[in-house]
Amino acid sequence: METGKQLSGTLAVAVFTAALGSLQFGYSLGVINAPQKVIERHYAMSLGVWSERSALLENSTEGEGSSEDQTHPDVVMYWSLSVAIFSIGGMISSFLVGFIGDFRGRVKGMLMINVLAVAAGLLMGLCRLWKPHIMVITGRAIMGFYCGLTSGLVPMYIGEIAPKAYRGALGTLHQLAIVIGILLSQVIGLDFVLGNDEMWHVLLGLSGAPAILQSFMLPLCPESPRYLYILLGKEQEARKSLHRLKGAYDPASDLEEMRKEKEEADRQPRVSIRSLILSSVYRQQLLVSLMMHLSQQLSGINAIFYYSTAIFSKAGVSQPVYATIGVGVINTVFTLVSVALVDRAGRRTLTLVGLGGMCCCAVAMTVGLRFQNNFSWMSYVSMTAIFLFVSFFEIGPGPIPWFIVAELFSQGPRPAAIAIAGCCNWTSNFIIGMTFPYIQAWLDSYVFVLFAVLLFGFTIFIYLRVPETKGKTFEEIAAFFQKKQRINKDNAELQQLKTSSDA
Structure with missing residues (x-):
């Protein structure tokens, strides 16, 4: 009988569902770049520094790269913050990956943080209702915080559920989903699609869409067997999870590997970041x-x-x-x-x-x-x-x-x-x-x-x-x-x- 090397339908669903978080990460990375001039224009209008002269300057220098020199300093500051705050959010939240992953498990952890992504998407999607610069920056900060968590939880979950023979290929899907998300944001961000004056806020708001789909699919995904066995000591639940992920096979060798790892982990004190x-x-x-x-x-x-x-x-x-x-x-x-x-x-x-x-x-x-x-x-x-x-x-x-x-x-x-x-x-x-x-x-x-x-x-x-x-x-x-x-x-x-x- 096969020793768990086969790729089951449940495993495919679990990996695809987890990778939706990576897709959202990639989309959020790339989405802010294409409509830069449009967003700057709306920032300027919100701040009260936009004028007919600004419009004439922008039109006359479009495509020459010199319009940037004419941009109001406040607009430059808020635009730079819109871009940079995403990385700052990720830097802060990346330290919490271990806590979230162990607190409720890998699957429930990913489900829990989707609240952040949906909130960030709503803030950016509805930004024209109030002050665009404040709502976009806040939304980007929350989305960065979410992406810092998902960029750790997704590889962790996939690495723990993947069969040894396919661990590398399935692990690479995290990066594949990121680059597909970046490409998607570049295409949708074209001027004649959503990267224009009428639809730019929708373009930014779609950053939270994958989280909604993922929230419906995560309850169908089995928890990581390694988390269940090694951290919680639930051997029977780990066995059930292995059967769901790998189909009908004898999980004795996988459980034995986890048992040895658990014994090693139990002999050592809890490993914190410090x-x-x-x-x-x-x-x-x-x-x-x-x-x-x-x-x-x-x-x-x-x-x-x-x-x-x-x-x-x-x-x-x-x-x-x-x-x-x-x-x-x-x-x-x-x-x-x-x-x-x-x-x-x-x-x-x-x-x-x-x-x-x-x-x-x-x-x-x-x-x-x-x-x-x-x-x-x-x-x-x-x-x-x-x-x-x-x-x-x-x-x-x-x-x-x-x-x-x-x-x-x-x-x-x-x-x-x-x-x-x-x-x-x-x-x-x-x-x-x-x-x-x-x-x-x-x-x-x-x-x-x-x-x-x-x-x-x-x-x-x-x-x-x-x-x-x-x-x-x-x-x-x-x-x-x-x-x-x-x-x-x-x-x-x-x-x-x-x-x-x-x-």
Whole structure:
């Protein structure tokens, strides 16, 4: 009989339902960008700083990139806050992932936080009834708080319910749902769809729509068997959950694995965020987790999206917004490639290929930007580098950090580890968003040299320190780090003895 490797209908429903939270995360990330000028105009009218002269200036400079210089300082401030507050909300709530996940369970935790998403969607959708700038900023803050929680709960739940043979592919669906959400927001945000004066508030309000659908579907999803058995000690309920997720099979091997993990967890004190940071036992896993998330955010992917429209315009693309949507399509396609390859090629291999490829593309981007004024064909080098950069990102560095943290840690420290890694991700995202314009002004066309150096460093680190987790149990992965820790300790003791004898 099969040992639980098959993909059942219930498992598919559970993963799809959880990934709706990731879709909402992606949509919320991308939705604010397309209608920027429309939103700024409504902010200006609400603040009383809009005039006929402003309209004439905007119309006369449209498409030239100079209208931004004419925007009222108050409008710039409120617009910047509308964008940045999302990351701040995520940074704060990412610390609560472990508490929410353990308080009521993974499924009820996701259901509980949907109240935040619906409230945020209503605030933004109804913003024209009062002061748009206040309601949008409040809605974005609450949505960021929600997304900080869902970006931890979704990978945690999927990682715990996925069969070992499909853990990587199913874990990658979190990132796939994010990039589909971003692409969806780009398409719906086009001027002739919802990104216009009449419908922009509806565009923002739709951010909360996936939460409504997810709320109806979550009661159909089984709770994580690992949560039921290891945290609550409910073996029979865990057995029922395994049968629902994997069909008719003998769950003895899965329960035995969980029993060993529970015994290990019971021997150790409860792992809080503070104790995890201070513990030497988990230091190697935590370092790897943080570096994986830093490699995602400090790779320069946000800089690519920042530059893409200008590069496409320089290359003679008449509607660069459609080329940017093309980048979004590439984003989605290569995330699908990652879904197909991650359980065959492995996490470590795909991450190394992705980071190495991005490093080469960053060098090509630098050459293209440096010489595009001298040689017109250099713009096409830059365009090609953009598409390849995004492709390499989605093959490995984009999706893998989100779920590999759940693989590196056992049940006890897993929620705290996901919370710390999530906070690292959100914080580095916020720092890049705030500092990139200054870095770009300082380095100009050489800005991608900085990212090439960082990518090279991350590639070396992952080659030397990150194990392959494909096909391994959580116990086997933990044993790898324990063995490595013993070797490092023995080496340190030998070095100390050698130093003492020399003296």
